[in-house]
Amino acid sequence: MRADAVRGHLDGLLLAVLEPGPLHGYAIIAAVQHRSGGALELRTGTIYPALNRLERLGLLSSSWQSSGERRRRCYELTDAGRHTLASERTAWSEFTTAIGSVLNPAAPPGLAT
Numbered sequence: 663m664r665a666d667a668v669r670g671h672l673d674g675l676l677l678a679v680l681e682p683g684p685l686h687g688y689a690i691i692a693a694v695q696h697r698s699g700g701a702l703e704l705r706t707g708t709i710y711p712a713l714n715r716l717e718r719l720g721l722l723s724s725s726w727q728s729s730g731e732r733r734r735r736c737y738e739l740t741d742a743g744r745h746t747l748a749s750e751r752t753a754w755s756e757f758t759t760a761i762g763s764v765l766n767p768a769a770p771p772g773l774a775t
Contacts, residue, residue: 668702672712674750675702677721677743686727686734687713713737721746 668675679685679693690713691704716722721743727736739747 673716674754676709676712676716677739677747677750680722680737680739681747684736684738686736
């Protein structure tokens with residue numbers, strides 16, 4: 663899938679994969695890839711600036727967590743992030759309905775074959 667297809671929807675994707683609970687960066691990338699059936703492969707250079715921006719906006723919070731000797735920054739949704747995710751889902755539904763109506767129009771009554 664083209665990288666520009668994700669543009670404009672990255673925030674919603676990141677918020678959605680963080681909805682179940684906190685994840686570190688590579689786990690976020692893996693979750694997006696898994697949930698998309700492998701169609702979406704995000705790069706670290708894409709998600710980390712987005713995660714930092716979402717945190718500055720108050721939609722995510724982060725903390726350092728240790729796994730053995732390794733420390734990872736984990737991100738989780740704030741209440742504002744949950745509200746934004748709900749808005750993103752509504753906007754996505756409206757968008758896909760509108761685009762679907764153009765790309766796959768219903769046959770006008772009386773013209774069905």
